[in-house]
Amino acid sequence: MKPAWIGGLALLAALALASLAIGSRAISPAETWQALTHFDPAQNTHLLVVELRLPRTFLAMAVGAALALAGALMQALTRNPLAEPGILGINAGAAAAVAAGLAFLGATGPGEYMCFGFAGAAAASLLVYALGRAHDAGNNPVRLVLAGAGLSVMLGSVTAIIILAGDAQRLRNFVSWASGSLQGRGYDVLPWVLGACAVAMVLGLSTARSLDSLSLGNDLGNALGIKMRTTWLLGTGAILLLAGAATAAAGPIGFLGLAAPHIARLVVGPNHSRLLPFSMLLGALLLLAADILARVVAYPGEIGAGVMSAVIGAPVFIALARRRKLVQL
Numbered sequence: 001m002k003p004a005w006i007g008g009l010a011l012l013a014a015l016a017l018a019s020l021a022i023g024s025r026a027i028s029p030a031e032t033w034q035a036l037t038h039f040d041p042a043q044n045t046h047l048l049v050v051e052l053r054l055p056r057t058f059l060a061m062a063v064g065a066a067l068a069l070a071g072a073l074m075q076a077l078t079r080n081p082l083a084e085p086g087i088l089g090i091n092a093g094a095a096a097a098v099a100a101g102l103a104f105l106g107a108t109g110p111g112e113y114m115c116f117g118f119a120g121a122a123a124a125s126l127l128v129y130a131l132g133r134a135h136d137a138g139n140n141p142v143r144l145v146l147a148g149a150g151l152s153v154m155l156g157s158v159t160a161i162i163i164l165a166g167d168a169q170r171l172r173n174f175v176s177w178a179s180g181s182l183q184g185r186g187y188d189v190l191p192w193v194l195g196a197c198a199v200a201m202v203l204g205l206s207t208a209r210s211l212d213s214l215s216l217g218n219d220l221g222n223a224l225g226i227k228m229r230t231t232w233l234l235g236t237g238a239i240l241l242l243a244g245a246a247t248a249a250a251g252p253i254g255f256l257g258l259a260a261p262h263i264a265r266l267v268v269g270p271n272h273s274r275l276l277p278f279s280m281l282l283g284a285l286l287l288l289a290a291d292i293l294a295r296v297v298a299y300p301g302e303i304g305a306g307v308m309s310a311v312i313g314a315p316v317f318i319a320l321a322r323r324r325k326l327v328q329l
Contacts, residue, residue, distance in 0.1 A: 018292055019292055020035075023048075023053060024300045024301070025048065052186065056182050058190060059185050060182055060250075061288055064256060064287030065281070065283045067260075067283055069279055070246070071256070071258055071261050073204050076272060077231075077236065079214075081262070089152045090121045090247055091247050099174055117251075179303065180252060180309065181251060193245045193246065197245055210227070255309060258313070264282050287305060290306075294307070
């Protein structure tokens, strides 16, 4: 195993243990380990670790890996170094659906947010494909990007109207979700996210060799026997599942899907068979670190992991841009 993978996995394990111990109530590493290995439901600290922080930790890793893989696939398919999941209108679609669920159907729990958010993300993606004439998008991705940007603006306005017309409690609930907070997400959300991500990861990783050829251009890719339409359909299907499930579960989280693939490209190179899985590892690391910091900076309260990921990701992205690495896809 390469040193980068060994170091990354070791850091991920350390962050996972820290995520279980750090929060509004600090728990010692020894007690955290005891809760995992000798669970006692009569002890409040054991319940806190196993019932609240454990699913939250798994969710942070799954959502981070999903967004990073979605970003890497989008950058490869569109050959656009600035591509990331929000560009297809997925975040805006999920936000509009959650806002509608809050305002009109009284959605309150994370499980309901998940259902509305995923439905909105999927509907927005399909609408973007229709507006951008998705059957030609593999040959002309610019149309798809422009359609996504236009739809995002429109849906953002619709979301603002719905929320501002509602009561204060609905506004607070929406802000909690829209900040990318993982607080309160439990085992009711985790299976949906893991299931969608597992299917999407198989689809996405299966396109790795085709994406290497696609990076050389459509004409050369066709000459090498790459089935462009199949690659595009598999890749965009994976992006829909990955970004849709992640956004529905955790709210719109920006910069992670943009920055993680670029960092991975610097470490393991442009070969997609290495780039895609390493981007997933970095995405899990970044979001888990952001979630831990979100509990620390406003202790004993916390802020949204999505806000903290932007605070972490923006400087990294600016540093990469200054080094002119973004154009090397």
